[in-house]
Amino acid sequence: MSRTGYARPLSLSILLVFLLLFATSCKQQVSTQGFMAEDAAQKVYVPPGKHDEFYAFLSGGFSGQLAVYGLPSGRLLRVVPVFSVNPENGYGFSEETKPLLMTSHGFVPWDDYHHPELSQTNGVPDGRWVFGNSNNTPRIARTDLRTFQTVEILEIPNSGGNHASPFVTPDTRYVVSATRFSVPVPQRDVPIQSYKENFKGTLNFISVDPNSGRMSLAFQIVVPGFNYDLAHCGRGPSYGWCFFTSYNTEQAHTLLEIRASQNDKDFIAAVNWQRAEQCLKEGKGQKWQTEYYHNVYDEERHAASSEVRREVTVLEASACPGVVFYLPTPKSPHGVDVDPTGEYIVGGGKLATVIPVHSFTKMQKAIAEKKFAGEVAGIPVLAYEATIAGEVEKPCLGPLHTEFDGQGFAYTSCFVSSEVVKWELGTWKVVDRVPTYYSVGHLLIPGGDSQKPWGKYLVAMNKITKDRYLPTGPELAQSAQLYDISGKKMKLLLDFPTVGEPHYAQALPAELIKDRVAKIYPIEKNNHTHAVKSEKDARVERRGNEVHVYMTVIRSHFTPDNIEGIQLGDTVYFHVTNLEQDWDIPHGFAVFGSENAELLIMPGETRTLKWEPKKVGVYPFYCTDFCSALHQEMQGYVRVSETGANVPLTYGTGK
């Protein structure tokens, strides 16, 4: 009795202790998780009506457009049409914007936008323009960050797969680009088998006017026919140089996944563009006949125009010694990223087991001492050991791209092992790693490829989404992930879906843009050929079988809103001017049965919709952008009669 009398309280108390321990441990777990989630939520929470800290520009990849996000909230602010038509606002459909998408192959309504690159001043993004490349039909676009409109598209001749593009020098003197798919240069009808003799690569230098931002193709350097994949330009000590990765130095033209993966090392092409300028001055360049389009949008004319260029300056790399050197880099390198100081050139050998880092100082020394390992088509190949500063050992699987935080650390995306590794410049030691969901491509750190990164956040852009969101059938949104990199350890804060497939992205503090953004287009500066600045001047004119409707819109009516005298066989141009001078009062214009798109017309802007009615009848048109309390009343009619009908041309509003 007495034994059990003791034993019972003892066993009870032991049980109690266990229960208590279990309970506290459970509680601890929950509270830790709760704290973590709350902590992350607080870091990305931007209260209603408040602004984000950063603008982020994510390319749309196959969507062809540019998505503008706010960070850290991950809120989508706007999608800017760039390389693809956008029926939503008439981009590529209106007469004013069609010329932007003209190429030497005709009107190309779509492209594959890979890399947004912000213009820089003194090595730092300045918030003036964002350049973007189209990978399919080689072009470079410039989007103005005052209006968030695409204002220029330049076609790149002698190129195929404009992937290593558009990366800027620290002063935006040049935007560079290179061909990912080498092609016969100049293009001609040759057997594909003759790849090695006929196919060439070009490295292109596009100069940028410092005031207007206007681009012009300054020169092309002709190099051996490899696949030139990515690029970045030097800064500080390496100013005057740009670096391009290459793969397929095997020069395979079929089954590249095997045949282009044979060489142990491919190359980073180090290009001394100041030397190229010198050679061109010495007359070592050639003028080649070609054809490419240069399309420019004029903000005051509210219209784009195309010019066809027929000549390009070409420099054969072999004709200008010292202009190109090849740095051997392991296994089909993808990204090439220059650290903020300009000393280190990081290669992303996507099949390599190390991250190789070249030293610019060592490269200069190796060139001076002629430490060459060989030569390819007259281009010296430097010895790997002579240029390498260090290798990050066993970082991960499939390293692709590197960004920098300005605190001496580099962050590399690893596609195969689906993670981001943080490593230290100089010691080449991995200090942290975090998983991504899943298969990360590019990374973004605000200012992360510039001289002075703002750091703070990192965005991983993933190629595979799988189970991260509510499923939407076989086709899923691609996923971006926001990490806090302000501490020693990277912390995942947020997932957010993206538009299209973002490849690269860049971000900068909101202050650099938001106070300069245009709110309206001043009507007095509207120099559009068909603008009407007052309702009194609204009219309809017939010129043969072309009918021009000079129309105004203002809350909440069209002038004219009743038009008669249109006949079958006529081509009608609606030139619509929005007379509003008030922020955020666009008007829309849509006409029944139009095979064209609609128009969205910003305050003070003029847009033209071409319409070719095919049937007799009375067609309503209306405003598509809910503009006011009487938006539903904002409508009109066009009467279309038989060809040769006896209906006079009349028009008006309120008559």
Place this chain on the structure above:
Amino acid sequence: MSRVPTGPRACFVLAGLLPLVNFLMPLWGIRLYAPQYPEGISMYIWINRISGQVDLVNGLNHYIGMKPIDPSGIPELRWMPIALVTMSLWAWLVAAAANRLLALVWTSAYCLLGLVGLVDFYLWGYDYGHNLDPTAPIKIPGMTYQPPLIGTKNLLNFTAVSYPHVGGVALILAALCGLLGLWLFYRTPSGLRERNRIE
């Protein structure tokens, strides 16, 4: 030449100078706020023009049938500059002549003119707010849209705020200067000349 006190004369120099501020700054300001216009819409009444977002205000007003504000149809904008310059010159004449009767007439005329101006402004506001187009899309029985002369008033989704701007404040200050000058002139019961004699 006899010595005259500088105080009252300085007051009238200032009373003549202050109205001229109106050639540099607006007389009156009107601000309109609405849910859709958190940043507000501004309109400024000068002695000879109306500035600010007048077109926008007109655009919005057409919904309630208010006639557009057309500066060319407001004759006050033509005679106000003349009236102000006249009053300024006259004020300086008072300062030069140091005549207290002249000062009394100036001050009375100036205050009367100010009063007439305010009544006139009120009547314009009444006219705009009441004479509405019967075919207006928005008609609310019993609703009128007279803007406040001074202060704040809610008109449908808008809150209208009306207040004297720098020019208006300068006009008020000029009146105070006139009154002060007048009081200084009259502080010595028998006027300036006698005061000079005493000294």
